[in-house]
Amino acid sequence: MITLHILLFAGDRDKMKEPRIRIDVPMATTIGDLAKRLNQAYPSIFTRPKELVFAINRNYAAFDEVVSEGDEIAIIPPVSGGCS
Numbered sequence: 001m002i003t004l005h006i007l008l009f010a011g012d013r014d015k016m017k018e019p020r021i022r023i024d025v026p027m028a029t030t031i032g033d034l035a036k037r038l039n040q041a042y043p044s045i046f047t048r049p050k051e052l053v054f055a056i057n058r059n060y061a062a063f064d065e066v067v068s069e070g071d072e073i074a075i076i077p078p079v080s081g082g083c084s
Contacts, residue, residue, distance in 0.1 A: 002027055002069035004034070010077035015045050025067070031056070032063035034073070053078075 001024045008016055025037060035049035046052065053076040054061045060076070067073060 001025065002029070002067075004067060004069070004071070004073055006034075006038075007072070007074040009074070012045065012075055012077065016042070029067055030063060031061045031065050031067065034067060035063065 003022060003024050005020050005022050007020050008018065013019055021042075023034075023037065023041065025034060029037075031054045034054070035046070035052045038046040038052070039049040055074045055076055056065060056067060056071050058072065058074075061073075
């Protein structure tokens with residue numbers, strides 16, 4: 001098992017009332033596995049795991065990327081924009 005510290009922002013941070021969460025996962029866990037695990041652990045917060053966007057070490061991460069202990073993992077909040 002490895003321990004991950006996941007940074008939270010915006011609405012996720014507000015809902016969890018914490019800037020980060022800690023979760024233990026098996027070695028060779030992918031971002032997709034992590035998304036499912038977050039949904040299982042916090043179903044009222046992470047209701048749509050397939051729609052979560054992650055970064056590993058400040059780079060956007062695909063769902064098949066493997067996480068390692070010590071990685072900086074963040075859940076990127078939805079971003080909207082418009083014309084000015």
